[in-house]
Each structure stands twice: as C-alpha cells, then as structure tokens.
Amino acid sequence: MNARSLRFQLVAWYAxxxxxxxxxxxxxTYGVLQNSLVGALRETQARRGRQVGxxxxxxxxSQAEARVGAEVEARYAPDLNGRFVRITRGDGxxxxxxxxxxDQTFVPEEVPVASWTSRGGNARQVVLPGGxxxxxxxxxVQSPSGNRYLIETGAPLDDVQAHLGQWLxxxxxxxxxxxxxxxxxxxxxxxxxxxxxxxxxxxxxxISSQNLSESLPVARTGDELERLSIALNHMVQRLDDAFQYSxxxxxxxxxxxxxxxxxxxxxxxxxxxxxxxxxxxRERLGSALEEVERLARIVEGLFAISRLDAGEAAxxxxxxxxxxxxxATADQMSLLAEDKDIRVTCAAVEPxxxxxxxxxxxxxxxxxxxxxIKYTLQGGVIGLxxxxxNSHAVLExxxxxxxxxxxxxxxxxxxxxxxxxxxxxxxxxxxxxxxIVKSICTAHHGRVEASSTPGQGSRFRVELPLTPxxxxxxxxxxxxx
Amino acid sequence: MRLLLIEDEKKVAGxxxxxxxxxxxxxxxxxxxPSALQALAxxxxxxxxxxxxxxxxxxxxxxxxIRLDRNEAPVLILTARDAMAEKVAHFEAxxxxxxxxxxxxxxxxxxxxxxxxxxxxxxxNVLRVGDLELDRLTQQVxxxxxxxxxxxxxxxxxxxxxxxxxxxxxxxxxxxxxxxQSFEGLxxxxxxxxxxxxxKVDDPFPxxxxxxxxxxxxxxxxxSDS
Numbered sequence: 068m069n070a071r072s073l074r075f076q077l078v079a080w081y082a083x084x085x086x087x088x089x090x091x092x093x094x095x096t097y098g099v100l101q102n103s104l105v106g107a108l109r110e111t112q113a114r115r116g117r118q119v120g121x122x123x124x125x126x127x128x129s130q131a132e133a134r135v136g137a138e139v140e141a142r143y144a145p146d147l148n149g150r151f152v153r154i155t156r157g158d159g160x161x162x163x164x165x166x167x168x169x170d171q172t173f174v175p176e177e178v179p180v181a182s183w184t185s186r187g188g189n190a191r192q193v194v195l196p197g198g199x200x201x202x203x204x205x206x207x208v209q210s211p212s213g214n215r216y217l218i219e220t221g222a223p224l225d226d227v228q229a230h231l232g233q234w235l236x237x238x239x240x241x242x243x244x245x246x247x248x249x250x251x252x253x254x255x256x257x258x259x260x261x262x263x264x265x266x267x268x269x270x271x272x273x274i275s276s277q278n279l280s281e282s283l284p285v286a287r288t289g290d291e292l293e294r295l296s297i298a299l300n301h302m303v304q305r306l307d308d309a310f311q312y313s314x315x316x317x318x319x320x321x322x323x324x325x326x327x328x329x330x331x332x333x334x335x336x337x338x339x340x341x342x343x344x345x346x347x348x349r350e351r352l353g354s355a356l357e358e359v360e361r362l363a364r365i366v367e368g369l370f371a372i373s374r375l376d377a378g379e380a381a382x383x384x385x386x387x388x389x390x391x392x393x394x395a396t397a398d399q400m401s402l403l404a405e406d407k408d409i410r411v412t413c414a415a416v417e418p419x420x421x422x423x424x425x426x427x428x429x430x431x432x433x434x435x436x437x438x439x440i441k442y443t444l445q446g447g448v449i450g451l452x453x454x455x456x457n458s459h460a461v462l463e464x465x466x467x468x469x470x471x472x473x474x475x476x477x478x479x480x481x482x483x484x485x486x487x488x489x490x491x492x493x494x495x496x497x498x499x500x501x502x503i504v505k506s507i508c509t510a511h512h513g514r515v516e517a518s519s520t521p522g523q524g525s526r527f528r529v530e531l532p533l534t535p536x537x538x539x540x541x542x543x544x545x546x547x548x
Numbered sequence: 549m550r551l552l553l554i555e556d557e558k559k560v561a562g563x564x565x566x567x568x569x570x571x572x573x574x575x576x577x578x579x580x581x582p583s584a585l586q587a588l589a590x591x592x593x594x595x596x597x598x599x600x601x602x603x604x605x606x607x608x609x610x611x612x613x614i615r616l617d618r619n620e621a622p623v624l625i626l627t628a629r630d631a632m633a634e635k636v637a638h639f640e641a642x643x644x645x646x647x648x649x650x651x652x653x654x655x656x657x658x659x660x661x662x663x664x665x666x667x668x669x670x671x672x673n674v675l676r677v678g679d680l681e682l683d684r685l686t687q688q689v690x691x692x693x694x695x696x697x698x699x700x701x702x703x704x705x706x707x708x709x710x711x712x713x714x715x716x717x718x719x720x721x722x723x724x725x726x727x728x729q730s731f732e733g734l735x736x737x738x739x740x741x742x743x744x745x746x747x748k749v750d751d752p753f754p755x756x757x758x759x760x761x762x763x764x765x766x767x768x769x770x771x772s773d774s
Contacts (some may be wrong), residue, residue, distance in 0.1 A: 325628040326557050328650035333563035336653050339764060340716075353762025360720070360763070363650045367732065399701070399727065406740045429730035437734055 074257045082249040089245050093238040100234055104227040105202065109190045112150075112204040115143065116220040119152060120208035123162075123218065127210045136163040151175055151201065151221035157214055172223050173199060181205040181219055192224065200224040263292050267299065275509075279307035314373050321370035328366065332359050361497065368499035372482070375427075375506035383424045386537050389460050390415035390453040392425065396432040397451050403437070408446045411436070415453035419460045422534040423511045431507050431515075434500040435464040435527050442525070443468030459513075460533050465526040471519040479517050480505040504529075549664060550574045550591065554584040554610065555599040555626065560649075564597070567653045568660070581605020585613065593621050595663055597656075598643075600627040608641060615642040622663040626651070652718040652764070675710045678757055678770050680749065682710050691749060701726065702745050705738075709758070709768040718765040742766055 069075060119139060126135045135154065139145070145152045145165035149172060154162040164175050177196050181203065190204045203221040210216070263286030270283045282300045286292040335356045339349055397413040404411045421428070432451075439449045443466045450465045471479060471486055478484045483498040501517075504527075508515045513531035551568060555561040556579050565575045576591070578584035581604035588596075596614065600607035611623060622644040627634075635646055645659050675682045681690045687703060689696045698706065704726045709717065719738040723731045731737060742758065750756045759767050 322628050325649040326560060330557070330559040330563065332650045333560065333567070333653050336764060337563055337567055339761070350762055353764065356763030359650075360718075364732075396730075399731075400737070402699075402701070402744060403737050403740050406743075426728065426730050429728070430732075433730050433734060 078253040085249045112220045116206040153219040155217040317373040321366045365497045388418045390419045413451045439466040459530045462529040467524040470521040552593045714769045716767040
C-alpha cells in the first residue's frame with residue numbers, strides 16, 4: 068500500500084490513535100486495579116493484625132497466653148480462609164503460627180520473619196520459595212507487663228493476580244479486535260468516501276480535445292468532492308471554450324486568407340499569360356506564383372485540420388478495407404518512390420475492415436508514404452503493412468531513411484514542426500502533413516505514433532478501431548482512374 | 549455568350565471578368581444580392597458564377613431564387629469554404645459546379661466552358677497534337693507512327709493534357725483530375741509523372757510537346773500555343 072496515500076495516512080493515523088488510546092487506558096486500568104486490589108487486601112490484613120493484637124492483649128490481661136492460639140483459630144480460622152497469622156514474642160520465640168491452609172498454597176514455616184522495626188500497618192510483599200507472592204503486614208503490641216509481641220498477618224496474592232491476569236487477557240483479546248475494526252472500517256469508509264474521486268478520475272482521463280463538451284460526473288456528496296467535481300467541470304468548460312475559440316480562429320483565418328490569395332493568384336496568372344511579357348519577368352512572377360501556391364496549400368491544410376478537429380469528418384463514413392486501400396495507394400505512389408530508386412514493399416493481403424472517410428484515410432497513407440519517401444535516401448526501402456491486431460487495424464509505414472532525433476520525436480505531429488527546417492523546405496513541405504495525419508486518426512477514434520532510430524529509419528504506426536467485415540462485401544468506391 | 553458574375557470582392561470580380569472577356573464572353577457583374585436579382589430579372593444569362601459570401605442576400609438564397617424562377621442557366625459556385633457536407637448541399641440546391649478559392653483562372657475557364665458545352669471539350673476518339681496521337685478507344689498512344697507504351701497513370705495524365713491541348717493546367721488541377729483529393733498538397737507527384745511521360749513522349753523526338761509554365765503548371769501543344 069502506498070504510504071503517501073490519503074487512505075493509508077488516514078487509516079494509519081486513526082488506527083494508531085485508537086490502539087494507542089486503548090493500550091493507555093488498559094495499562095492505566097491495570098495499574099489502578101492492581102493498586103486497589105492490593106490496597107484492599109492490605110487494609111484487611113492490617114485490620115486483622117490489629118484485631119489479633121487486641122486479642123493477644125486481652126488474653127494476656129487474663130493471664131491466659133496459652134489460649135491465644137485457640138482463640139485466634141476459633142475467631143478467624145486462618146487455615147480455612149487461606150490466611151497466615153504468626154505471633155512472635157519479644158524474645159523471638161513463636162507464640163502462635165497458623166496451620167497450612169487447606170489449599171496448600173503456602174507453607175507457614177517458610178514465611179520469612181519480619182524484623183521488629185516493622186511497625187503497625189507496614190505491609191510488604193515477599194516471594195515464597197515456591198515462587199508465590201504473599202502480602203504480609205506486621206504490627207507490634209506491648210502488654211502492660213512490658214512484653215512485646217509481633218503480630219504478622221498475611222495473604223497470598225494469588226487472587227489479586229488471578230483478577231489482574233483476567234483483565235490482561237481481556238485486553239489482549241480485545242485489542243486486536245479493536246485494531247482490526249479500526250483498520251478495516253476506516254479503510255472501507257475512506258474508500259467509500261473517495262469512490263467519487265475514482266469516478267471523476269476515470270472520466271477526466273477520457274476527456275481529450277475531441278470530447279471537451281462532455282462533463283464529469285458531479286459527486287453529490289455536499290462536501291469538498293462535490294465542489295471539486297463542479298470546479299473541474301467549469302475548468303473543462305473553459306477549456307472547451309478556449310479550444311472552440313482557437314478552432315474557430317483557425318477556420319476564420321484560413322477562410323479570410325482565401326480571398327486575398329485568390330486575387331493574388333488570379334492577377335499574377337493573368338500577367339504571366341500576357342504575350343508581351345519578357346521571359347525574365349515571366350520567370351520571376353512564376354516564382355511568386357509558386358509561393359502563392361504554397362501559401363494556398365498551407366491555408367488548405369490548416370483549414371482541413373480545423374475541420375477535422377471540430378469533428379466534421381464523420382459525414383462521409385463507410386466501411387472499407389484498409390489493406391486494399393493501402394495497397395492501391397502504395398501502387399499509385401510507386402513512381403514517386405522509384406524516382407528516388409526507393410523500393411516500396413506492401414504487405415497488406417488479408418482484408419482489414421475499418422469505418423471512416425475513405426478520402427481522409429487515403430490521405431493518411433499518402434502523407435505517411437510521402438513523408439517516408441522524402442526522408443529516405445536514394446536506394447532505400449519502405450515497408451507498408453496492414454494487420455488486424457487484437458481489436459485494432461494497425462497500419463505501419465517503416466523506412467530505412469535518415470530517422471528522427473529522439474528530442475524531435477514527440478513533436479513530429481505538431482503543426483509546422485520540422486526536424487530540419489532548411490531541408491524540409493527544399494522538399495516543398497509545409498510542416499502540416501503529419502499534423503493532418505494525426506487529426507484524421509483522432510477524428511477516426513484512432514491514434515498515430517512515431518518511433519525512430521536516427522540514421523537507421525523511422526516507423527509510423529496508425530491504429531484504428533476494427534469493424535466487422537460487411538456480410539455482403541459491397542464493392543468499394545474506387546477512386547483510381 | 550452572356551455571363552453574370554455575382555461576387556462582392558471587387559478584385560476577384562475584376563480579374564475573373566477580365567479573363568473571361570479576353571475569352572470573348574460578355575460579362576455582367578453584380579456585387580450584392582439585390583443587384584444580382586435585378587440583373588437576373590433583366591436578362592437571360594447563359595451561365596451564372598456565384599460567390600456564396602455576399603452582403604445583403606446570401607449566395608445560397610440567390611441560388612434558391614434562381615431555381616424557383618425556373619431559370620435553368622448553369623450555376624458555378626465560388627466559395628472560400630469547402631466542407632464536404634456544404635458541397636453536397638449546394639449540388640442538391642441546384643448548383644452545377646463548385647470551385648474553392650483560391651482557384652486558378654485556367655480551372656475556372658475550363659469549368660465555364662464545360663458547363664456551356666463548348667470550347668475544347670474534345671469528344672472525338674482520336675486526339676492529336678502535332679505528330680502525337682492518342683486513341684481513347686484502344687488507349688493507344690503513337691508518335692510519328694511509332695507506338696508508345698504508357699502506364700495507366702501516364703496515359704490518364706496525357707489524355708487530360710491532350711484533351712485540353714494548348715491550355716495550361718496547374719498541378720492542383722492535374723492532381724484533382726488524374727489522382728484524387730487525397731493527393732492534394734503532393735504536387736511533386738505531378739512533376740515526377742510529367743518527367744516520366746516526357747521521357748517516353750518527348751525525349752526521343754526533336755520537337756518537344758509538353759511545356760512547363762513556371763509557377764502555373766503544364767500544357768501540351770505545338771510550342772506556339774503557350
């Protein structure tokens with residue numbers, strides 16, 4: 068899982084926080100519980116000690132020290148209650164020692180004797196040889212005759228430890244459950260909350276200059292996500308406006324340029340046909356006219372691109388066999404290649420059906436072949452292939468020409484982009500051929516990409532959606548004369 | 549032959565009218581919709597050249613009126629737009645031909661003459677220029693009695709030039725007639741084919757028939773023609 072993702076951070080923070088709080092509360096409760104249980108036991112033992120002390124004093128007053136043991140057993144039955152009582156005289160001799168408890172949890176003789184300095188109410192925990200813990204309190208009484216007695220009472224800490232252990236086990240069982248619930252629930256909630264983001268992302272990915280009029284789904288969550296999707300829609304809308312504006316501008320500009328071009332061309336032509344014109348002027352005007360022609364071609368190309376980008380290509384769509392179209396076009400252009408002693412091999416045998424504007428698709432092939440011929444040296448080879456790969460018709464034009472430098476590769480489809488400006492101009496290019504190819508491919512829901520090894524050649528790959536072959540195999544409109 | 553030229557751009561109208569008059573047509577001009585309608589009402593024209601972008605009344609509107617008035621004169625449309633859909637719509641509305649700006653005057657002239665069914669639209673089977681001979685039925689080409697083998701495209705190119713012998717064709721016109729619109733912008737293909745054609749038709753002979761007119765294009769003729 069991505070540690071920087073919102074989902075991970077939120078879930079980790081809240082799960083960590085919850086687990087931490089739980090551990091803290093558990094530990095605190097454990098401590099408090101331990102304190103109160105031990106404290107209560109200590110209180111009981113101290114009270115018992117004082118009571119036994121009182122008993123000792125009473126018995127001594129009635130000169131019956133020997134009855135102390137019996138009296139303690141009768142009143143408190145330490146062996147039955149699992150308690151420990153020991154009364155020691157001032158000289159160190161034991162006056163009374165309780166019997167081993169019924170459950171044999173400890174051996175009274177093994178309990179270490181407290182020192183005389185332990186004053187009334189003092190409690191201590193001792194570890195018995197068996198490893199058990201015992202809470203011992205000691206108090207000192209003094210008879211009127213001046214005899215001192217040390218009364219020790221004790222209780223094993225087993226019960227307390229059992230309670231605490233239980234609590235600890237509870238904590239250990241519940242903690243993972245809490246953690247799992249926190250991670251799982253949090254993860255689920257965050258995922259659900261971010262679900263509209265995925266939808267928005269998916270739709271945003273689909274948006275290109277071709278379908279800017281589409282809007283993104285608005286997440287009706289009433290929160291930042293809804294605002295985000297609305298803001299994105301506004302942005303798309305503004306982008307669409309900007310695109311429309313630039314398309315309209317291009318269409319208007321090429322439209323406006325046509326009239327002056329017509330005049331320029333018409334006037335120069337009429338002068339050229341003037342019989343009295345000196346040949347040197349005819350030559351110069353001819354050169355001017357060639358430039359007018361080129362300007363007209365650029366305007367034409369721009370206009371074609373703007374129309375294609377505005378989605379006007381869908382008007383004349385038919386089902387056609389791209390392989391056949393490619394073969395026929397390659398044949399028509401073979402002389403152009405032969406002129407440079409370039410061999411064009413065409414591997415397009417199996418019919419590959421696509422849907423589109425035949426003239427436009429032919430233009431794609433013409434422009435790609437023309438481009439390949441231009442940039443392939445004398446005696447080179449150009450391969451044209453058409454295949455159906457998965458659900459795509461793939462047309463490839465590969466040459467072994469001069470290739471395209473890596474830094475220029477991403478820009479070859481840009482308008483007016485030329486790798487080597489001087490050279491391309493000599494070849495009569497306007498820098499629009501490949502842009503037109505790209506616009507046509509995009510208008511046909513396809514794409515075109517270029518790859519190249521400089522010095523070894525370039526490869527242009529056109530992908531168009533396949534369409535099922537027509538069952539009746541209608542005859543193709545044939546443009547060749 | 550009397551022609552009406554409906555065009556609001558004075559300069560375009562100017563050189564078109566001049567060129568047409570040089571070809572001995574009588575040309576009337578109208579610069580906007582209302583004056584075009586007036587002229588149409590006053591005179592029966594043999595052909596109407598109509599610009600689509602007009603002030604006052606649009607060209608398509610005028611075209612509709614012309615056909616509503618049962619005026620059967622051929623209409624050649626000039627436009628600065630060439631969207632396919634538009635083209636189709638205008639043919640349906642009764643236009644006879646369609647020319648996109650910027651056009652070559654030679655092309656306009658060829659179309660005007662074709663629409664008027666006169667001029668060099670040669671329908672005979674055997675076409676001749678000098679000692680060059682092209683037989684449309686057998687698709688055979690001979691020069692000075694010797695058979696010349698041509699490829700299909702070379703034949704189509706030669707036939708197009710020879711059928712309009714003496715006229716200069718722009719590369720764009722040749723592409724549109726011999727190839728198709730997909731080859732637009734690929735003018736060097738014409739040069740290559742003309743070179744190959746020359747190698748077969750002209751090179752072995754002292755007299756050259758195919759001429760290059762710089763900036764304009766190509767023509768075929770006996771030299772004195774162009």
